[in-house]
Amino acid sequence: MATFGFSILKDRQIDYDNNDHRLFRFIEEQEPSIRLCIGCGGCTAGCTAAGFTGFNYRKLNYLLMRGETEHLQKGIQQCMLCGKCKLVCPRGVNTRNMIFALKRAFKTPLWEELQKKINV
Amino acid sequence: MMKFYDPFILPFVIGLYFIFAYLGIKFAVMLIRIGKPERKKIAKGIFSVKTLSAVKEVFLEALLHKRIFKVNPMLGYMHMSLAFGWFLLILFGKIGTLSYSRDFFNPIHYAIFFKYFEPRDPAFFYSKTYFLLMDSFLLFILSGLTLAIVKRFRTRIFGMKKTTRLRFFDRMALTSLWLIFPFRLLAESFTSGAFQSGHFLSGTLGSVFAGFLPVENLMYPAWWAYSLALGFFFVSLPFSRYMHIPTEMLLIFLRKWGLDTGTKMSGYAEAQVLSCSRCGICIDNCQLKTAGETQANPVYFIQALRNQQVNPALAMNCLQCGRCEEICPVKIDIRQLRLITRQHLTPDQSDYHYLPVEQPVKADVIFFGGCMTHLTPGIVAAMKKLVAESGEKVWFMDEQESVCCGRPQLLAGEAESAMRLIEHNRQLITGSGAKLLVTSCPICLTVFVREYNLGIEVLHHSQYLLRLTRSQKIRPKPALLKIAYHDPCELGRGNAIYEEPRQLINSSAILVKTKHEKQMSLCCGGSLGNLQLNADQQNLILDETLQSLTAANPDIIATSCPLCKKTFQKSSPVPVLDIAEIAAGTWQHYIQPASQNQEKANIHELAENQLMN
Ligand code: SF4
Ligand code: SF4
Ligand code: SF4
Ligand code: SF4
Numbered sequence: 001m002a003t004f005g006f007s008i009l010k011d012r013q014i015d016y017d018n019n020d021h022r023l024f025r026f027i028e029e030q031e032p033s034i035r036l037c038i039g040c041g042g043c044t045a046g047c048t049a050a051g052f053t054g055f056n057y058r059k060l061n062y063l064l065m066r067g068e069t070e071h072l073q074k075g076i077q078q079c080m081l082c083g084k085c086k087l088v089c090p091r092g093v094n095t096r097n098m099i100f101a102l103k104r105a106f107k108t109p110l111w112e113e114l115q116k117k118i119n120v
Numbered sequence: 121m122m123k124f125y126d127p128f129i130l131p132f133v134i135g136l137y138f139i140f141a142y143l144g145i146k147f148a149v150m151l152i153r154i155g156k157p158e159r160k161k162i163a164k165g166i167f168s169v170k171t172l173s174a175v176k177e178v179f180l181e182a183l184l185h186k187r188i189f190k191v192n193p194m195l196g197y198m199h200m201s202l203a204f205g206w207f208l209l210i211l212f213g214k215i216g217t218l219s220y221s222r223d224f225f226n227p228i229h230y231a232i233f234f235k236y237f238e239p240r241d242p243a244f245f246y247s248k249t250y251f252l253l254m255d256s257f258l259l260f261i262l263s264g265l266t267l268a269i270v271k272r273f274r275t276r277i278f279g280m281k282k283t284t285r286l287r288f289f290d291r292m293a294l295t296s297l298w299l300i301f302p303f304r305l306l307a308e309s310f311t312s313g314a315f316q317s318g319h320f321l322s323g324t325l326g327s328v329f330a331g332f333l334p335v336e337n338l339m340y341p342a343w344w345a346y347s348l349a350l351g352f353f354f355v356s357l358p359f360s361r362y363m364h365i366p367t368e369m370l371l372i373f374l375r376k377w378g379l380d381t382g383t384k385m386s387g388y389a390e391a392q393v394l395s396c397s398r399c400g401i402c403i404d405n406c407q408l409k410t411a412g413e414t415q416a417n418p419v420y421f422i423q424a425l426r427n428q429q430v431n432p433a434l435a436m437n438c439l440q441c442g443r444c445e446e447i448c449p450v451k452i453d454i455r456q457l458r459l460i461t462r463q464h465l466t467p468d469q470s471d472y473h474y475l476p477v478e479q480p481v482k483a484d485v486i487f488f489g490g491c492m493t494h495l496t497p498g499i500v501a502a503m504k505k506l507v508a509e510s511g512e513k514v515w516f517m518d519e520q521e522s523v524c525c526g527r528p529q530l531l532a533g534e535a536e537s538a539m540r541l542i543e544h545n546r547q548l549i550t551g552s553g554a555k556l557l558v559t560s561c562p563i564c565l566t567v568f569v570r571e572y573n574l575g576i577e578v579l580h581h582s583q584y585l586l587r588l589t590r591s592q593k594i595r596p597k598p599a600l601l602k603i604a605y606h607d608p609c610e611l612g613r614g615n616a617i618y619e620e621p622r623q624l625i626n627s628s629a630i631l632v633k634t635k636h637e638k639q640m641s642l643c644c645g646g647s648l649g650n651l652q653l654n655a656d657q658q659n660l661i662l663d664e665t666l667q668s669l670t671a672a673n674p675d676i677i678a679t680s681c682p683l684c685k686k687t688f689q690k691s692s693p694v695p696v697l698d699i700a701e702i703a704a705g706t707w708q709h710y711i712q713p714a715s716q717n718q719e720k721a722n723i724h725e726l727a728e729n730q731l732m733n
Contacts, residue, residue: 078471080491084494104465
C-alpha cells in the first residue's frame with residue numbers, strides 16, 4: 001500500500017486484503033444468516049445490554065464480517081442472550097446463534113492463533 | 121451335569137447368563153453414578169409405599185403399556201401383546217413345570233423348552249386348562265407380532281407418520297425377536313405332529329404339518345432355531361433399543377423414589393436415555409418436524425446422546441416446548457436431557473460489569489415485565505390501567521432499566537452468567553419488601569419460581585388479574601368478541617397454568633375451542649430455547665400454529681406471553697392481544713369495526729382495477 005506521508009491524522013486505512021476472514025467463515029458456516037444483515041440497527045436500538053453500556057450488536061456483526069476480530073471478545077460477553085434483537089431484525093438474522101457460535105469459537109485453536117496475531 | 125440337557129439349549133442358556141451378568145453390572149454402575157444425594161433418596165424411598173406404586177406402574181406401563189394405548193389403541197395392543205404375552209408365557213411356563221415336576225429348582229430352560237422335554241404333554245391336575253392357556257398366550261403374542269411387521273412396512277394405519285430408523289444391533293435384535301415366536305410355534309407344532317399331542321393351536325397345526333412334512337426330522341432343527349433366536353436376541357439386547365425393556369423398569373422405581381434429572385449427565389439421566397424404546401410417538405408431536413428438521417427430533421436426539429454423538433447444533437435445536445414429554449409413554453425428561461448437553465459449550469464468562477446500581481422502591485407488589493414485554497408496550501400500558509383501577513401499590517420494577525431475568529442464559533447452558541443477573545434482580549426484589557412478584561412473561565416466571573428462592577409469592581399476571589377480578593378490585597370490560605386462546609409453552613407445560621387465563625377471558629368475552637389446547641398446545645415458533653432454527657423454519661412452525669388457532673374464525677387471538685404475541689403478530693390474519701389488554705379493554709384500539717374493513721377492501725379493489733386497466 002502506498003503511504004503518502006501525511007502526518008496530521010493517524011493512518012486509518014483498513015486494508016481489507018490483509019484482514020483475516022477465517023473466523024467469519026467459521027461462524028458463517030454455523031450461522032449463514034449473519035450475511036443478511038443490512039445494518040439497519042434495529043437490533044441495537046432495542047438491545048437490553050445496550051441500554052446500559054456501549055454494546056452494539058450491529059457493529060460486532062460488521063467487525064466479524066470484515067475480519068476485524070480485535071474487539072469481538074470483549075464486546076460479545078456483554079450480551080444477555082435475551083433475544084430482543086432477533087425478534088426485531090427485519091432480515092431474520094439469527095443474532096443469538098451468531099453470539100453463541102462466537103462464544104464457542106473462543107474455545108478453539110483458531111481463536112488463540114488470532115489473538116497472537118493481534119498481540120504482535 | 122444337568123437333568124434336562126441337549127446341546128440345542130446352549131444358545132439360549134449362554135444368552136440368558138450373558139444378559140443377566142450384563143444387566144447386573146450395568147445397573148450397578150448406573151446406581152453408583154447417580155451420585156450421593158440422589159442415592160439417599162433411594163434409601164429413603166425403598167421401604168415406603170412409593171415402591172408399591174412403582175410396582176403397579178411397572179405392571180401398567182412396562183407390561184400393559186397403558187399410555188401407548190391412550191395415544192393409539194392399535195400400537196398399544198402391539199406393545200402389550202408382546203410384553204404382557206411373553207411375560208404370561210414365562211410365568212405360566214414356570215408354574216406349569218413346577219406343578220408337574222414338583223421340583224422348585226428345575227432349570228429355567230426346562231420351562232422354556234418344556235414341550236421338547238415332555239413331548240407328550242404330561243397330565244397334572246389342571247393340565248388341560250394349562251396347555252389351553254399356553255397356546256392362547258402364544259397366539260396373543262403372534263397377533264401382536266403380525267401388527268409389528270405390518271407397522272414396519274405400513275406405518276400410517278398406526279396413526280404415526282414416521283417410524284424410527286434402525287441401526288445394526290437394532291436390526292439384529294429386531295430380526296431375532298420377530299423369529300422367536302414363529303420358531304416356537306413351529307417347534308411345538310412339529311413336536312405335536314410327531315407325537316400326536318398338542319392343543320388347539322400346536323396340535324391342529326401339528327397334524328396339518330404331519331400330513332405333508334417329515335415332522336420327526338424337522339422337529340429338532342426347529343428347536344435349535346428357537347433357541348438360537350432367543351440367544352441372539354439376548355446378546356444383542358443391551359446394544360439395541362430393546363435395552364429399554366429392563367431399564368424402563370429400573371427408571372420407574374427411581375422416578376417413584378423421587379430422583380431428579382439435574383444438570384449433569386448422571387446415572388439417572390443415563391437410565392432415562394436407555395429407557396427410550398424409540399417408539400417414535402414423539403416425532404409427530406414435535407414441531408421440529410414441521411420445520412423440516414430430520415436430525416434433532418427428540419427420539420434421534422436421545423439416540424445420539426446414547427451413542428455420544430451430540431454436537432452443539434443438535435443440542436441447541438430444540439424449542440424446549442415440552443410437547444414430546446407430554447406424549448412420551450416412558451415420560452422421559454427430554455427437555456432437561458437436552459439442556460444437559462448444552463452445558464459448557466461456551467466459556468460462560470459473560471461480563472456484566474455495567475449493571476447499574478439501582479435503589480429498590482418500597483411496594484406491596486412488584487411487576488416485572490421482562491425483556492420481551494419491552495417489545496410489547498401494550499401489555500405494560502394495560503397493566504398500568506388495571507393496577508390504577510385496583511388501587512394496589514405496585515412498583516413497575518423494570519419499566520426504565522431492564523435487566524434480563526437469567527432464563528435465556530440458562531437455556532443456553534450458561535449457568536454462571538445467569539447467576540450474575542439473577543443476583544442483581546434478586547437484591548432489588550427483596551429490597552423492595554414486596555410480598556408478591558407478578559410477571560407478564562412466562563419465561564421469567566419459570567426462572568423466578570425455580571432459581572430465585574425469593575420466599576415470596578410469585579404469580580403470572582393472568583393469575584394476578586383473575587385474583588383482582590374475583591375480589592372485584594377490577595372489572596374487565598365486556599367484549600363481544602370470539603377469542604381463541606393460545607397456551608404459551610412456558611406457561612402451560614412449563615408452569616401448569618391453563619385455567620386462570622381462560623377464566624379471565626371468560627369473565628368478559630367468548631372463548632372458542634381450538635384444535636390444540638392446553639397440554640397439546642403448539643409452540644409459536646419464537647421460543648428462546650432454540651438457537652438453531654432459521655427464520656424460514658420458524659415461520660413454518662408459526663404458520664402451523666396460526667392455522668390451528670384461527671380454524672374456528674375467532675375475532676382475535678389471545679395469549680399471555682409477550683414473546684408469543686410478538687411472534688404471532690408477524691403473520692396473524694387477526695389481531696393478537698395479551699389477556700391484560702383484553703381485561704383492560706385496550707383491545708378496542710386494535711379492532712376496527714367491520715364497516716371500516718369493508719371500506720378498506722373496496723379501496724384496494726378499486727386501486728387494483730385501475731392498475732389492471
Ligand atoms: S440478545 Fe444480546 S444483543 Fe440481543 S438484544 Fe439481548 S442483550 Fe442485546
Ligand atoms: S436488526 Fe438485523 S439487519 Fe438490522 S442491523 Fe441488526 S442484525 Fe443487521
Ligand atoms: S422419547 Fe419417548 S416417545 Fe420418543 S421414542 Fe423415546 S420413548 Fe418413544
Ligand atoms: S421440547 Fe419441543 S422442540 Fe424440543 S424435542 Fe420436545 S417437542 Fe421437540
